[in-house]
Amino acid sequence: GEFVFHTGDQGTTMYFVNSGAVSVQIRGHEVARLLPGSYFGELGLMLQDGRKADAVCDGDSELLELDRPDFYHVLEKHPILA
Known part of the structure; x- marks a missing residue:
């Protein structure tokens, strides 16, 4: 599948799975499978840290x-989400 990001990449975005599936992998071993309605990458986005795992699309996703700017804009508009 196509990589969304690799371990160590700078976290500048987060993602929402609209369709398909995403495999979260550490050293080639799947540790989570994300389906529509799931989100991921928020920790790297908020902490401005390197990614802790690989994220790989499973087929068509x-x-x-x-x-980050849009993320903080949403939090300003809707503080209850914080």
């Missing part, structure tokens, strides 16, 4: 991407 549609992801929605939210970058």
Whole structure:
């Protein structure tokens, strides 16, 4: 499958699984499988840290991407989400 990000990549975005599936892997071993409605990458985004795992699309998948400025804009508009 296509990599969304690799371990160590700078976390600048988070993702929402709209369709398909994403495999979260550490050293090639799947540790989580994310299905539609799931989100991931929020820790790297908030902590401005390197990714702790690989994220790989499993076949045809549609992801929605939210970058740091838009993330903080959403939190400003909707503080209950914080």
